[in-house]
Amino acid sequence: MPLQHRAARAANPVIPGFHPDPSVCRVGDDYYLACSSFEYFPGVPVFHSRDLVHWTQIGNALDRPGQLRLPASMPSSGGIYAPTLRHHDGRFWLIVTNVREGGGNLIVTATDPAGPWSDPVWAPGVPGIDPDLAWDEDGTCWCTVAGVSQVRIDPSTGQTYGTPRKLWSGAPGAKAPEAPHLYRIGDHWYLLIAEGGTERGHGVSIARGRTPGGPFEPCPANPILTHRSTDHPVQNTGHADLVQGPDGSWWMVLLGVRPRGGTPGWHVLGRETFLAPVTWVDGWPVVGEVALDLSTLPWPLSPGPVEEHRDDFGLSELRPYWISLRDRPAEHCTTKERPGWLTLRARGDSLDEPDVVFTGRRQQHASCRARTLVDPSGGRGGLAVRLDERHHYAIEASGSEVRVIARVGSLRTVVAAQPVPDGPVVLGVTTSDPPPPHGPCTGPDVVSLGVEQPDGTFTELAALDGRYLSTEVAGGFTGRVIGMYAAAGNVHFDWFEYEPVSR
Numbered sequence: 001m002p003l004q005h006r007a008a009r010a011a012n013p014v015i016p017g018f019h020p021d022p023s024v025c026r027v028g029d030d031y032y033l034a035c036s037s038f039e040y041f042p043g044v045p046v047f048h049s050r051d052l053v054h055w056t057q058i059g060n061a062l063d064r065p066g067q068l069r070l071p072a073s074m075p076s077s078g079g080i081y082a083p084t085l086r087h088h089d090g091r092f093w094l095i096v097t098n099v100r101e102g103g104g105n106l107i108v109t110a111t112d113p114a115g116p117w118s119d120p121v122w123a124p125g126v127p128g129i130d131p132d133l134a135w136d137e138d139g140t141c142w143c144t145v146a147g148v149s150q151v152r153i154d155p156s157t158g159q160t161y162g163t164p165r166k167l168w169s170g171a172p173g174a175k176a177p178e179a180p181h182l183y184r185i186g187d188h189w190y191l192l193i194a195e196g197g198t199e200r201g202h203g204v205s206i207a208r209g210r211t212p213g214g215p216f217e218p219c220p221a222n223p224i225l226t227h228r229s230t231d232h233p234v235q236n237t238g239h240a241d242l243v244q245g246p247d248g249s250w251w252m253v254l255l256g257v258r259p260r261g262g263t264p265g266w267h268v269l270g271r272e273t274f275l276a277p278v279t280w281v282d283g284w285p286v287v288g289e290v291a292l293d294l295s296t297l298p299w300p301l302s303p304g305p306v307e308e309h310r311d312d313f314g315l316s317e318l319r320p321y322w323i324s325l326r327d328r329p330a331e332h333c334t335t336k337e338r339p340g341w342l343t344l345r346a347r348g349d350s351l352d353e354p355d356v357v358f359t360g361r362r363q364q365h366a367s368c369r370a371r372t373l374v375d376p377s378g379g380r381g382g383l384a385v386r387l388d389e390r391h392h393y394a395i396e397a398s399g400s401e402v403r404v405i406a407r408v409g410s411l412r413t414v415v416a417a418q419p420v421p422d423g424p425v426v427l428g429v430t431t432s433d434p435p436p437p438h439g440p441c442t443g444p445d446v447v448s449l450g451v452e453q454p455d456g457t458f459t460e461l462a463a464l465d466g467r468y469l470s471t472e473v474a475g476g477f478t479g480r481v482i483g484m485y486a487a488a489g490n491v492h493f494d495w496f497e498y499e500p501v502s503r
């Protein structure tokens, strides 16, 4: 039986887990949103909502090798950065950066945002990351990037015209003016940016002008959103996009993190997507509270999608939430070889390799439980909690033994090992609050790894401090992904279950 949950009450984050750099657009009563995906394939998850609160993933914009190249030479947290999703002239347009050797800025289009999306057109003249597309009244398209500068572009070919022009760099002295989005609202063009860096100093500022190229006058109330120096449970708020509801109300989607534990606080789920209300005063947007409880929103909420938390691998294609490292060739990852099972065929021999065969899903809840039934008779593999190739915990099965392996920076160790009977075995991982007493050095969570006995009882082999799988320790732009991997031979997985325990 599929394990199903009605999506939780109306709450922030509206898209939990590593879903940063949200970009949103509305077509009629439907909202669509896209996020960054870095070293994972497929890239750029695309979501649909009717109320901005409950989102369902409907696909991935970059789901074919011809659209997305993520070579093993590109480090984790390289790859796909910061899309902009817009609807113009009956088509969805998505511009995004595949950093460094990934090829730079590219544009794909679709008539149905669930796909298929077109092959990319490349835009080598776009002068930076975080590209935005905006069309003016005569149909001219402007591409604005981090920095913040702008160039005219033909989005159907990727051809740019003229020399990029610097528009604005936010507050004097603030670092990293980035994530620009340009909108025509009323009589003005508004230029929304993030600044202060994507860490605790992050914020959102805005300026306005009479033309898409400025000159721009900064909002006197800038930053219009920041949680820096506050004790708000949501931190690093920034990288935002604006959208108007059919009723005329305005909303902001933004990224934020939920640090936990003592000081300095560790966030383990990556940068998540949040929603905040926006009102307008004197022609400037005023951002309301990034509230954890959204049940008081002024419109009827949809009941929320039914979320599937168990996959029996009965379909010929993997569901859209499954992400693999760098690519997913059928010879390394398939449900067709052994029907009803996911077969992973090893490429690298450990999770330390940048292109190890690993397929997982984002950890989306502070406390959760994941289990899988693995048949390691043809190789060696298991269940892992991965932040990057240098930060991961795993429980690995190989014939008659299971082992817990921890990799933290340059340290790699087998933490525990236990004999098990030959044949398929259920491996499990849970993340939970650290036991009391809690103090300034308490970590964000505890990651337990173990095996399930034939009678269903769980034997914990190791309980590890979760801080080592946090962004504050590992660095980078992603968050935890929990999944299955093969480190030798062919490893088969009968099912995978992910159960939220607490938000």
Ligand code: 6LW
Pocket (backbone or CB within 6 Å): 020, 021, 036, 081, 082, 129, 130, 178, 179, 194, 197, 198, 238, 239, 255, 477
């Ligand atoms: C993205 C930049 C940022 O390009 O982080 O928080 C970078 N903002 O705008 C990667 O997500």
